Amino acid sequence: MTAKELLLLDADDNIAVARQDLKAGTRLEVHGSPMVLERDTPTGHKICIRPIAPGEKVIKYRTPIGSARVPIMPGDYVHIHNLKSDYLPTYTLTGDNIRKGA
Amino acid sequence: MINGYLRPDGRKGIRNIVAVVYLVECAHHVSREIQIPYRDQGVHVIGFPGCFPNDYSQRMLQKLCTHPNVGAVLLVSLGCEGFNRHTLYETIEKSGRPVRLIGIQAAGGTKTTIAEGRKWVEEQLEALKSTPRAEIKPHELIVGTICGGSDATSGLTANPAMGRAFDYLVADGGAAIFEETGELIGLEQVMMDRAATPELAGEILSCMQKTAKYYDTLGHASFAPGNADGGLTTIEEKSLGAYAKSGQAAISGLIKPGDEPPTGGLYLLDVIPDGEVRFGFPNISDNAEIAELIACGSHVILFATGRGSVVGSALAPVIKVCANPHTYRRMSEDMDVNAGRILEGTASVDEVGREIYDLIKRVAGGEQTKSEEMGHQEFILTYKSFEPIGPSCLPTAQTAA
Incomplete structure (x- = not known):
């Protein structure tokens, strides 16, 4: 059972998306497990639903969108402070870099 | 029928x-x-x-x-x-x-x-x-897809639902074309993994390297502060929103403007010019890409919008799929599908995907889209330069090899 306030894009994802603006402290259930929202979370923003270790991929819609900078726990808000791009924004894009980066 | x-x-x-x-x-x-x-x-x-x-x-x-x-x-x-x-x-x-x-x-x-x-x-x-x-059977249909006027909801509702419609079309043997390679940067490996052959994966990689270089030369930022305000954290995530339009099928081929898919399946359209950077931005507005999708034989175009685009096109009907429920309420006369219901929890991606696929078939059968009814016939064509596609880009070439 997953709370109606959350949108789970794929069963394998480790984040869910807020369907509406949600307040810090809100209690929600994801896959039957309770969790408490760490911060105010606006519509469309991301919330951790499974423990994510530093360096582990954050998965949205079954696809990596970057790596965790720090440990992220269920209920945590996921954004720039704890998630970084695996992509090289300087566009020094080579075959080797992509294989390492992805 | x-x-x-x-x-x-x-x-x-x-x-x-x-x-x-x-x-x-x-x-x-x-x-x-x-x-x-x-x-x-x-x-x-x-x-x-x-x-x-x-x-x-x-x-x-x-x-x-x-x-x-x-x-x-x-x-x-x-x-x-x-x-x-x-x-x-x-x-x-x-x-x-x-x-x-x-x-x-x-x-x-x-x-x-x-x-x-x-x-x-x-x-x-x-x-x-x-x-x-x-009679046109579904396997004879070619459908192109684009997103424009995007916001944080585009990649959550309209694009995944259009991807699901593409899955239904490809399962029926039809051809589906997705593009906007400039907004697929960061998804090179993911797309390579979906390529039908290793040679095609190599062509996709070269295409994406060209894309990154082209945008770098233009100094065009692909991630703006507004994206982060809207809940997007990384370029991969932003690209993922655009990428969700492609659904789950294997990528059968890589084509360029004017190349028609030779078989059913999912095709990536490379819209970035070849060679040195000339003539300015590769796609100056959404209709430039729509015209390219139509030149590839698309009978119908699926257009996802969050902020609320109103365009249609000359020559082929445009089905507008509205990602944002607030936008839909404000601009419903311009929208063919309300995918914002997915965010509000009143419809699933599957349901909206099925609705879009059914609408594709009805529009192919003559039903007018909202933009057609209102007489939208936008068209734009500007200067570009392309080399022909490589031998590994099409499924026929792979079969022959």
Whole structure:
């Protein structure tokens, strides 16, 4: 059972998306497990639903969108402070870099 | 059942259009005047504004004028422009379509050209009434997809639902085309993993490297502060929103503007010019990409929008899928599908995907989209430069190898 306030894009994802603006402290259930929202979370923003270790991929819609900078726990808000791009924004894009980066 | 229009070249269209084509901006007004009395009767204006010849725009107009939705073509030339009207004329003639070329200078100016053009268009509209009909099976459909006026909801609702519709189409044997390679940066490996062959994966990688280099040269930022405000954290995540349009099928091929998918399956359209950076931004607005998708044979275009685009297109119907429920309530008269229901929890991605696929078939069968009903016929074509696709890009080449 997953709370109606959350949108789970794929069963394998480790984040869910807020369907509406949600307040810090809100209690929600994801896959039957309770969790408490760490911060105010606006519509469309991301919330951790499974423990994510530093360096582990954050998965949205079954696809990596970057790596965790720090440990992220269920209920945590996921954004720039704890998630970084695996992509090289300087566009020094080579075959080797992509294989390492992805 | 989809009752299509059978062309002399054997292709099947879902609309029966007379195209009036200006071959330089100087012939644009005259072309528009020719069209005006018949603008609600399936007469559309397309054209190329430049005076100097360009292989890409030549090929684009050749493909568009012989698109299965087009039944007859009137070419309007000023007379002194660089566009190769003779090759274009011959290409259309060879396809078996009625074609007429009027030169404004030779015809005696604006008024005589308009009168002569309207007379010919009226004859064609009458003749097209007896166009042979033929059933179009879903496996014969080609559908293109684009997103524009995107916000944080686009990648959550409309794009995944359109991806699901693509999965249904591909499962039925149809061809689906996705593009916007500039907004697929960061997903190189994910797309390579979905390629039908290792050789095609290599072509996708080269295409994406070219894309990154092109945007770098232009100094075009692909991640703006507004993206982060809207809840997007990384370029991969932003790209993922655009990428969700592609669904889950294997990628069968990599094509360029004007290349038609030779079989059913999912195709990536490379819209980034080859060679050194010339002529400015690769796609100056959404309709430039829509025209390219149509030049690849797309019968119908799926368009996801969060902020609320209103465009349609000349030659092919555009189905607008609105991602944001607030936008839908504000602009429902422009929207064909309300995918924002997914965010509100009143519909699933599957349900909206099925709704979109059913609508594709109804629109192919003649139902008008919102933009068609309101007469939207946007069209834009500018200068670009492409090399032909490599031998590993198409499934036929892979079978032969």
